[in-house]
Amino acid sequence: MALAGVRVVELAGLAPAPFCGMILADFGANVVRVDRTKAGASMDTQARGKRSVAINLKTSEGVSLLRKLCVQSDVVLEPYRKGVMEKLGLGPEDLLKENPSLVYARLTGYGQSGMYATAAGHDINYLAMSGLLSCLGRSGEKPYAPLNLLADFAGGGLTCALGIVLALLERTKSGKGQIIDSSMVEGAAYVGSFIWKSRAIGLWNRPRGENMLDSGAPFYDTYRTADDEHVAVGAIEPQFYKQLLQGLKLDEDQLPPQMSFSDWPELRRIFSERFASKTQADWLRIFDGTDACVTPVLSLDQVSSHPHNSDRASFVKDSNGEESPRPAPLLSRTPAQACVNPGPLIGEHTVEVLKEYGFKSSEIEKMLTAGVVECSGVKAKL
Numbered sequence: 001m002a003l004a005g006v007r008v009v010e011l012a013g014l015a016p017a018p019f020c021g022m023i024l025a026d027f028g029a030n031v032v033r034v035d036r037t038k039a040g041a042s043m044d045t046q047a048r049g050k051r052s053v054a055i056n057l058k059t060s061e062g063v064s065l066l067r068k069l070c071v072q073s074d075v076v077l078e079p080y081r082k083g084v085m086e087k088l089g090l091g092p093e094d095l096l097k098e099n100p101s102l103v104y105a106r107l108t109g110y111g112q113s114g115m116y117a118t119a120a121g122h123d124i125n126y127l128a129m130s131g132l133l134s135c136l137g138r139s140g141e142k143p144y145a146p147l148n149l150l151a152d153f154a155g156g157g158l159t160c161a162l163g164i165v166l167a168l169l170e171r172t173k174s175g176k177g178q179i180i181d182s183s184m185v186e187g188a189a190y191v192g193s194f195i196w197k198s199r200a201i202g203l204w205n206r207p208r209g210e211n212m213l214d215s216g217a218p219f220y221d222t223y224r225t226a227d228d229e230h231v232a233v234g235a236i237e238p239q240f241y242k243q244l245l246q247g248l249k250l251d252e253d254q255l256p257p258q259m260s261f262s263d264w265p266e267l268r269r270i271f272s273e274r275f276a277s278k279t280q281a282d283w284l285r286i287f288d289g290t291d292a293c294v295t296p297v298l299s300l301d302q303v304s305s306h307p308h309n310s311d312r313a314s315f316v317k318d319s320n321g322e323e324s325p326r327p328a329p330l331l332s333r334t335p336a337q338a339c340v341n342p343g344p345l346i347g348e349h350t351v352e353v354l355k356e357y358g359f360k361s362s363e364i365e366k367m368l369t370a371g372v373v374e375c376s377g378v379k380a381k382l
């Protein structure tokens with residue numbers, strides 16, 4: 001796999017850093033998640049392919065252990081509030097002094113500087129600060145966040161993973177590591193570059209929810225069908241729009257022009273009425289195989305069995321039968337291989353990993369007895 005041999009230490013976080021770590025693990029990196037001791041069950045739902053070491057960082061021995069793990073690794077991924085790692089003496093300057101080729105990724109909401117740098121926050125706050133939240137929502141309604149996808153995952157975990165891979169690539173030339181300041185505000189905004197850069201062509205001139213791509217246009221929206229399912233319509237270009245009207249059995253000459261903003265509410269009413277007259281399956285029989293850009297709105301339970309997705313094996317099952325998306329994108333020679341084992345128990349691999357990092361059994365035993373580290377689940381042989 002593409003990242004085989006890359007050693008990553010991921011400090012356990014809430015959502016974005018676990019996703020970033022999972023991407024790296026999916027593509028072959030050796031990811032060790034550092035959990036707290038006495039933590040009970042892990043809340044990391046994105047632990048595929050990772051191992052867990054439980055360390056008590058409120059002890060000086062725990063801190064010096066983590067330092068040893070970090071400096072022997074290629075990547076450190078930390079998700080804490082600005083200043084937390086420095087307080088522990090594990091800030092990037094310290095660690096890079098010891099290992100100049102270390103890639104030190106800091107995944108936070110607001111970045112390492114600025115007036116909000118030390119403030120608590122979550123996806124919705126970062127999205128709001130990125131400007132994008134103001135664009136999301138139906139006409140006349142308040143802005144709403146599309147789950148916690150944009151800041152936590154697209155702008156956060158995924159963008160940080162890109163930063164890490166870029167830094168690793170650059171390191172092959174310079175031999176040097178670097179610090180990655182991954183701000184979810186900036187990452188989300190960057191993902192939304194199209195919005196900024198397409199303002200000049202008038203795509204966003206109208207109020208929220210009344211533009212072409214924000215549910216303002218009737219030809220770019222979802223519709224309820226007779227069986228209470230939905231279809232998604234994305235028939236923007238005139239040649240595709242024509243096919244949409246053909247499938248709906250609507251006569252273009254009897255309708256207002258496609259791009260007449262003031263007629264969009266009336267066009268939406270007509271489309272809604274039409275779509276409500278047949279089931280989703282009926283519409284798919286009509287539209288599948290055309291370029292009308294009409295697709296079913298699938299539920300999470302339906303996606304993997306849709307023939308398109310099942311042809312491509314786009315979803316995988318773990319050993320518990322739990323389904324999730326196959327890592328993307330597909331690489332032709334070195335594709336990712338999603339691990340089928342469920343995520344690790346907290347501290348499941350403490351002994352195994354510490355041995356790999358060069359600790360002697362007697363040293364590990366001492367740390368276990370002192371509560372500096374914990375080992376749970378499968379009994380490890382010392």
Ligand SMILES: C[C@H](CCC[C@@H](C)[C@H]1CC[C@H]2[C@@H]3[C@H](O)C[C@@H]4C[C@H](O)CC[C@]4(C)[C@H]3C[C@H](O)[C@]12C)C(=O)SCCNC(=O)CCNC(=O)[C@H](O)C(C)(C)COP(=O)(O)OP(=O)(O)OC[C@H]1O[C@@H](n2cnc3c(N)ncnc32)[C@H](O)[C@@H]1OP(=O)(O)O
Nearest residue numbers: 014015035036043057058079080081108109120121122123
């Ligand atoms: C919308 C999403 C978040 C969704 C996540 C949800 C799925 C979960 C969120 C809340 C969970 C529920 C809750 O916990 C209550 C229940 C608990 C129960 O066990 C399970 C059910 C629950 C209902 C549970 C269910 C789910 O898990 C939840 C609903 C997001 O937006 S995520 C993005 C968040 N933002 C960031 O990641 C940005 C960067 N980080 C930060 O800004 C801060 O870390 C953050 C997130 C604001 C948290 O701040 P906090 O004050 O808590 O921490 P920090 O200041 O960062 O300091 C960390 C301290 O921890 C010490 N530490 C770290 N590791 C160790 C260790 N191994 N040993 C000892 N100590 C450790 C570290 O030294 C720091 O200590 P100090 O404060 O003393 O310096």
